[in-house]
Amino acid sequence: ILNVEQSPQSLHVQEGDSTNFTCSFPSSNFYALHWYRWETAKSPEALFVMTLNGDEKKKGRISATLNTKEGYSYLYIKGSQPEDSATYLCASRGSNSGYALNFGKGTSLLVTP
Amino acid sequence: KAGVTQTPRYLIKTRGQQVTLSCSPISGHRSVSWYQQTPGQGLQFLFEYFSETQRNKGNFPGRFSGRQFSNSRSEMNVSTLELGDSALYLCASSLGIGSADTQYFGPGTRLTVL
16 A cells, blocks of 8 residues: 555444544554544644554544554544544555655544434 | 644635745744645645755645745745645644654645636
8 A cells, every 4th residue: 555545435423323434554664643633614633643553542432543564543433422523534654655644535424413 | 832823814816826825833843744635635745844944845846835934934835826726725833753743733724726
């Protein structure tokens, strides 16, 4: 994988559902994986930075895992709430991207009451 | 602490003109990165500056340039604007250029080229 890919592109869940998204990134010469939440009309907000294989991070109902050997990260949201509606972006940093943050196109989440 | 600020927030230009966008990082942050977002695309990396030096550059034509000042404020310039330059331009600041340094984003400048 040369680019960062995120799936699904969009997701619509009901309030209270748990959900997860996938981020795939180049596994060679990997340095770090960043997750952001981007709400409409706001700035992207940093959620997690992960660097080590097997890393798990948690912030409230949101958690993320990292597998650097196979080049993927999962973001989980437990008990989705309408305020979780946003686009979730992941970005990897490694030599394949010239050490710049290389962003995926994001997963757009809509949580309805 | 004040967040990242960008000016102007909205801009309308015509083809062939040039434009300068400004970014003020969070106090104490020495790195500024610029990104472009167009519909259907992810954030595309433009450049990264640290201590007034361009450390990294994305795959954009030479019409896109930038600079960073001694107070870490940064500007980017686009010359000879094209319709395809219409986009949201975001800047982000971080303490340094370490791979795990979190980048904090500004609200963006929405550029429309007519």
